[in-house]
Amino acid sequence: VGIWWTIGLASPLATETLIHTFVFGWAIEYVFFVLEVAAAFIFYYGWAKLEPKTHQTIGWIYAGAAWISLVLITAITAFMLNPGAWPQHRSFWIGFLNPQFAPQTLARTGGAFLLSSLYVYLHAAFKIRDAELRDLISKRAVQPGLLGVVLAAIGGAGWYVYLPESAQAALAAASVLNVLLALLVALAITLAAMLYCGPYRNPGWISPGFAILFFASGLAAVSVGEFLREAVRKPYVIYNVVLGNQVLAEEIPGLRRGGYLEGGVWTRAWVATHYPQVMSAGKIEEEKLLTLPAADQRKLGQVLFQYHCNDCHAADSGYSPVGHMIRGWPRARILSLVLTPEEVRFFMPPWAGTAAEAELLTEYLVSIAPAHPGGMYYGNGR
Amino acid sequence: METPDLIGPASPLGYPAPYWFLALFKVLGFTCHAVPMNLAYAGLLLALLLRASGNEHARQWAGRLARQMPFIVAWAVNLGIVPLLFTQVAYYQVFYPAMILMAWPWLGIIPLLTLAYYGVYIYAAGFRLGGPGPTRFKQSAGWVSALLFLAIGFIFTSAFALMTNISAWPALWQQTSVAGAPLGIAHSLANPTLWPRWLLMLGLALTTTAAYVVVDTGWFAQKESGAYKQWTARFGLEVYSAGVVLFVVAGVAYVFGGWPAELRQLLFTNPVFMLAAISAGLPWLLILAQVRQGAITQGLAMATGLGQSGVLALNAISRQLAQNAELEKYLDVTGQPVQVDWSPMILFLVLFAAGLALVIWMVRKVLIAVRGPEP
Numbered sequence: 115v116g117i118w119w120t121i122g123l124a125s126p127l128a129t130e131t132l133i134h135t136f137v138f139g140w141a142i143e144y145v146f147f148v149l150e151v152a153a154a155f156i157f158y159y160g161w162a163k164l165e166p167k168t169h170q171t172i173g174w175i176y177a178g179a180a181w182i183s184l185v186l187i188t189a190i191t192a193f194m195l196n197p198g199a200w201p202q203h204r205s206f207w208i209g210f211l212n213p214q215f216a217p218q219t220l221a222r223t224g225g226a227f228l229l230s231s232l233y234v235y236l237h238a239a240f241k242i243r244d245a246e247l248r249d250l251i252s253k254r255a256v257q258p259g260l261l262g263v264v265l266a267a268i269g270g271a272g273w274y275v276y277l278p279e280s281a282q283a284a285l286a287a288a289s290v291l292n293v294l295l296a297l298l299v300a301l302a303i304t305l306a307a308m309l310y311c312g313p314y315r316n317p318g319w320i321s322p323g324f325a326i327l328f329f330a331s332g333l334a335a336v337s338v339g340e341f342l343r344e345a346v347r348k349p350y351v352i353y354n355v356v357l358g359n360q361v362l363a364e365e366i367p368g369l370r371r372g373g374y375l376e377g378g379v380w381t382r383a384w385v386a387t388h389y390p391q392v393m394s395a396g397k398i399e400e401e402k403l404l405t406l407p408a409a410d411q412r413k414l415g416q417v418l419f420q421y422h423c424n425d426c427h428a429a430d431s432g433y434s435p436v437g438h439m440i441r442g443w444p445r446a447r448i449l450s451l452v453l454t455p456e457e458v459r460f461f462m463p464p465w466a467g468t469a470a471e472a473e474l475l476t477e478y479l480v481s482i483a484p485a486h487p488g489g490m491y492y493g494n495g496r
Numbered sequence: 497m498e499t500p501d502l503i504g505p506a507s508p509l510g511y512p513a514p515y516w517f518l519a520l521f522k523v524l525g526f527t528c529h530a531v532p533m534n535l536a537y538a539g540l541l542l543a544l545l546l547r548a549s550g551n552e553h554a555r556q557w558a559g560r561l562a563r564q565m566p567f568i569v570a571w572a573v574n575l576g577i578v579p580l581l582f583t584q585v586a587y588y589q590v591f592y593p594a595m596i597l598m599a600w601p602w603l604g605i606i607p608l609l610t611l612a613y614y615g616v617y618i619y620a621a622g623f624r625l626g627g628p629g630p631t632r633f634k635q636s637a638g639w640v641s642a643l644l645f646l647a648i649g650f651i652f653t654s655a656f657a658l659m660t661n662i663s664a665w666p667a668l669w670q671q672t673s674v675a676g677a678p679l680g681i682a683h684s685l686a687n688p689t690l691w692p693r694w695l696l697m698l699g700l701a702l703t704t705t706a707a708y709v710v711v712d713t714g715w716f717a718q719k720e721s722g723a724y725k726q727w728t729a730r731f732g733l734e735v736y737s738a739g740v741v742l743f744v745v746a747g748v749a750y751v752f753g754g755w756p757a758e759l760r761q762l763l764f765t766n767p768v769f770m771l772a773a774i775s776a777g778l779p780w781l782l783i784l785a786q787v788r789q790g791a792i793t794q795g796l797a798m799a800t801g802l803g804q805s806g807v808l809a810l811n812a813i814s815r816q817l818a819q820n821a822e823l824e825k826y827l828d829v830t831g832q833p834v835q836v837d838w839s840p841m842i843l844f845l846v847l848f849a850a851g852l853a854l855v856i857w858m859v860r861k862v863l864i865a866v867r868g869p870e871p
Contacts, residue, residue, distance in 0.1 A: 115573055116606040118580055123680075126592035129584070134509040137585050140842035141521070143577055145844070145851040150576050150854045151768035155567055156862055164865045172858055204509070206837040299517050362508075379504045381591075383666070384676035386501070413675065 126361045128351035135209055136190050143186040149179040169334025185219055186225065186315065192218040194352045196278055201354055215275040225336050228305065228340040231255040232332040239325035252317035257307055263306045278353055280447065281346035284461050291345055294338050301335040314481030348461040359425045366466050373400050374422060374467030381421055403470045408477065415478025418471055430482045440479060442486025449476040502665050503589050503827055510833035511585065513841055518586040522556040523816055525578030527809045532572035534704035537649055540565060542735065553727035558710065559623045565616045586829055587659065594659040597668055599680025601651050609643050615641030616793030632757065639725055653694045658684050660822040689754030695746035700811060706732045707779050709805035710786065714797025729787045736783055740776050747773065762821050772810035779803040
């Protein structure tokens with residue numbers, strides 16, 4: 115449920131696009147959520163009260179509904195990474211059955227099997243006193259766990275194959291993603307080895323400590339996988355449709371002509387309120403922007419930074435702060451970065467404003483960039 | 497600054513279904529959500545109060561509701577997403593800006609709700625059948641949950657009031673932003689509709705709780721004594737009456753203290769508003785009839801429950817009409833381009849019907865297991 119709160123705040127444009135495309139996918143998912151909740155309560159509270167056959171049927175309804183809700187939401191998240199031919203056709207089914215759909219569904223199904231097995235071990239280690247029963251459970255939960263690893267591996271390979279070229283390049287280029295991918299592979303191999311050596315060959319190993327380590331490793335693998343899945347999309351939230359800075363890719367040419375400040379509802383309102391002298395007939399006159407005093411130009415540069423860059427970058431401190439990245443840079447290099455960020459880093463969104471606005475943003479960035487760190491020796495005399 | 501300037505352009509994708517379809521599911525979803533939400537909102541508080549100071553039957557009722565509360569909260573949360581989904585489809589141009597302006601209180605709902613949900617489980621665990629009752633810690637958890645539900649209700653009211661109070665946006669935005677970027681800490685406490693709306697919902701929640709007292713007694717409390725059943729009928733009437741009084745007082749303050757004249761005009765000319773205002777009379781009369789006959793019957797209890805669902809539905813429809821009227825001068829939500837996706841829409845309707853049938857089948861199986869096979 116919390117995801118509805120976070121996605122709407124973090125990326126309203128992408129949420130709006132997804133919701134207008136897949137509202138019935140989500141509505142169907144909620145039908146299955148209702149089934150899940152009803153079946154889960156009835157299955158749990160109906161234990162030893164319902165006829166065994168009915169009880170089991172309700173268990174299957176719960177499992178089926180849960181898996182279908184996984185399939186539905188996976189289709190939507192997979193669409194965000196590779197929408198296939200959707201941008202040309204804009205049809206629900208083309209978007210839903212996107213190239214990433216099958217691999218991610220396989221990977222997520224595998225992840226679910228694996229985590230379920232690991233949870234069974236955690237529960238058994240803490241709750242079951244009878245050693246014989248605990249060993250039996252340990253052995254039986256191995257198959258779904260190993261199946262989970264295999265499905266996740268096949269799905270993961272498919273995920274890589276059907277990644278857009280830029281996402282594969284991001285995976286190769288970004289050191290943090292290199293490290294995380296290696297970690298994911300290592301965790302998957304470790305988990306498979308632990309399943310085989312532990313519960314399968316030596317069921318007696320399932321102690322609380324081992325089970326906690328096991329479950330934590332599974333959670334770590336899933337978290338790393340989810341982070342990688344999200345990170346490789348850069349610079350898009352929806353590949354080739356919505357950029358990370360809340361701009362539709364198709365809007366960029368218009369914004370470059372008409373101005374980013376003019377193109378945004380809130381940026382235009384800010385300029386109109388604070389700098390009415392640059393407005394004419396309700397529109398921002400681009401040529402007047404650079405006639406403002408330097409302090410005001412920096413202020414407008416800050417507005418541009420907040421709207422164009424702040425989705426991914428802090429200013430001078432915090433997450434991925436631009437100030438530190440351009441530390442000691444000359445003004446011309448900063449301006450070049452502003453005008454062509456996608457050439458400096460291919461996973462950056464392109465500049466979506468006019469040349470005058472690029473000057474404003476540059477003024478602001480120059481003002482927050484610290485000097486080159488002192489005391490560094492480059493072999494040029496002491 | 498002209499406030500319409502702050503409303504973004506329509507999505508190039510258009511609505512995926514006609515507006516009436518989106519509004520229908522928004523209202524239907526909200527009505528379904530309102531039943532458990534009202535019980536969590538007012539019922540838990542009432543149960544705690546009666547548990548602390550009530551007589552034997554009051555404490556008995558409090559225990560019954562507390563044991564059911566984990567189910568109730570689960571349903572309230574789950575069904576709440578449906579209206580939220582359709583709100584985002586049809587009202588995205590005002591929903592996202594308002595939620596971003598008050599992002600932190602809005603986001604705060606999630607941790608508050610998580611805590612409240614755990615608190616409910618802890619409180620309910622104190623009412624295991626045959627147990628000594630909740631310990632002081634478990635009671636405290638119940639109180640914390642009840643207060644958190646009230647706070648969550650207030651944030652929701654505030655958020656949805658801000659969604660239509662567009663004229664307040666510019667000032668709130670200017671006061672709580674850095675270089676034009678909202679900090680997400682705006683909270684329009686000065687909105688004259690805010691407090692009456694919150695109290696109106698509390699009044700409505702009390703009437704739903706009262707109707708549920710009757711439904712629970714009529715359908716699920718067969719093993720309870722006759723004295724308990726008589727008590728619940730009277731108690732239901734008292735709570736319903738108190739809820740109606742609060743609903744009327746808050747409603748008058750809301751309409752006459754918060755609404756502009758043109759919206760009031762709509763109230764007096766549209767029969768749905770009038771019907772919503774007087775609809776609570778029907779469940780009240782049904783409960784009164786059961787008090788008079790000295791027993792709650794299954795038929796009348798069912799009628800009370802259905803009548804209360806009708807009250808909630810009429811209020812949801814009225815709220816929808818008022819919301820559209822409030823937005824009318826800025827935005828015509830009914831006049832947006834539509835590009836219907838027929839096949840997923842039909843699939844949804846088919847699965848909706850099938851899912852409903854499956855839930856009914858499962859509930860029927862439970863009832864048979866609890867009561868024994870039908871003759």
